[in-house]
Amino acid sequence: MNAIHPTVQVRQLSKNYGSVQALKNVDLSIAAGEYFVLLGPSGGGKTTLLRTIGGFHKPSSGQVWLNGQEVSHLPPDKRPTAMVFQAYALFPHMSVLGNVGYGLSLAKLPKAEVRDKSIAMLEMVGLKGYEDRRPHELSGGQQQRVQLARALVLDRNILLLDEPLAALDAQLRKDMCLELKHLQEKVGITFIHVTHNQEEAMTVADRIALIANGELVEQGAARDIYRTPERRFTASFVGENNLLSGTVASVEGDTVTVQVCGQPLSVDRRDLPVSTGATVALSIRSELVEMVPEDGSASSADGLSLAGTYTESVYLGLTLSHRVALSDGTQIVSRVVGESDAPPPVAGSAARVRWKPGALRLHIN
Ligand SMILES: Nc1ncnc2c1ncn2[C@@H]1O[C@H](COP(=O)(O)OP(=O)(O)O)[C@@H](O)[C@H]1O
Ligand SMILES: [Mg+2]
Structure with missing residues (x-):
């Protein structure tokens, strides 16, 4: 990875479809x-x-730079990019080899070279020996690999993939995800992969950019986006976060006290510009929340817990989720791995959710 020479630079990019603003001043x-x-x-x-x-x-405004050149108004075949289409976009009447070599044939490369390159690329994606099959004689995953080979054989240095695994069933999608990651490591070129699936994104990505409402909301390594989301939207979209709304009661140094359902919570200010009386959002991942029956010994004094009413538990095999309702109806989820020996509290009984210092995060937008 070379952070000094970006391969792709998007500058203040906006795109409108009539009155729909699909992209708003995106920098990337x-x-x-x-x-x-x-x-x-x-x-x-x-x-x-x-x-x-x-x-x-074409951009409505702004620019796209690839490999140090402005390409905003160049057609696809004049750019250093190749696009992977969905599996069903293969030519049904052509062999696998014909499909893979199609772009090179169009570019009028000598037949023998097209053949050699196509065979090498099929081997790269794990389809050696499938050259003469037709697309309908392949599984969905294999068809997707042919699509990959077809794009990679063009030898561009940026590969674009739009929901490449969307047509596959869940198990195959997981396997293909890792394969994609390994393939990218092998070929070493830049991959830009679009997905709405968080797990898929985290499996493959060096870095993730969150795109919503035409804006680039936040970007970073999977771990950073998951553990330390800056924006409220990121916390709502990535992982299983509990989101709370509260009012700032006081700001002392780096510690902000926020009132939630009449209870004080302590949270790190993180250099955010907050002032007393402001409405703010808080987030905490469900796996950092512990649910305990309220036995009268706990207190809210440390700002690291909330009292509420136990409602129910949901058993999901790998994890067990406890739900506690606050007085305004907000449900807080506490997720634990494995089974619990203790019987769950009776629905409607008093319970408390608590966490360690640093687990709760403050967001102002
Ligand atoms: N060809 C188009 N004409 C008009 N509106 C479009 C067109 N393509 C996309 N849109 C709109 O632009 C917005 C962004 O769409 P899109 O880029 O496809 O989002 P995503 O890939 O994240 O689902 C949506 O509101 C969509 O309805
Ligand atoms: Mg899309």
Whole structure:
């Protein structure tokens, strides 16, 4: 990874479809050889961003730079990009080899060279020996690999993938995810991968950018986005976060006291500009929350717990989720791995959720 020479630079990019603002002043920089994921909810603008990088859309304003050159108005075939389409976009009447070599044939490369390159690429994606099959004689995962080979054989240094695994079933998607990651490590070029699936994003990405409402909300390594989300939206979209709304009661040094349902919570200020009386958001991941029956010994004095009413537990095999309702109806989820020996509290009984210092996060937007 080379952070000094970005392969992809998007500058103040906006894209409108009539009155729909699909992208709003997006700035993005991707290093050579990075596996970069655009993650976000449906309709957020991911596909528009990817296709504008690939040259399938013209920006309404702003620029796209690839390999140090401005390409904003160049067509796809004049850019150093290749696009992986969905598995069903293979030519059904052509052999696997024909499909893979199609782009090179169009570019009028000598037949023998097309053949050699296509065979080498099929081997790279694990499909050696499948050259003469037709797409319908392949599984969904194999068809997707042919798509990959077809894009990679073009020898561009940026590969664009729009929901490449969306058509696959859950287990295959998991396997293919890791394969994609390993393939990218092998070929060493820049991958830009669009998905709405958080687990997929975390599996493959060196870095993730969250895209929603046409904006780049936040970007960073999977671990950072998951553990230390800056924005409220990031906390709501990544992981299983409990989100709370409260009012700032006091700010003392680095510690902010926030009132939630009449109870004081302590949270680190993180250099955020907060003032007394402001409404703020708080987030805490469910696996950092512990649920305990209220036996009268606990207190809210340390600002690290909330009292509420136990409602129910949901057993999910690997994990068990306890739910506690606050007085305003907000449900707090505490997720624990494995089974619990203690019987759950009776629904409607008093319970407390608590956590360690540093687990709760403050957001102002
Ligand atoms: N060709 C188009 N014409 C009009 N609106 C479009 C077109 N393509 C996308 N949009 C709109 O632009 C927004 C972003 O869409 P898109 O980039 O496809 O999001 P995502 O890939 O994140 O689901 C959505 O509101 C969508 O309805
Ligand atoms: Mg899309």
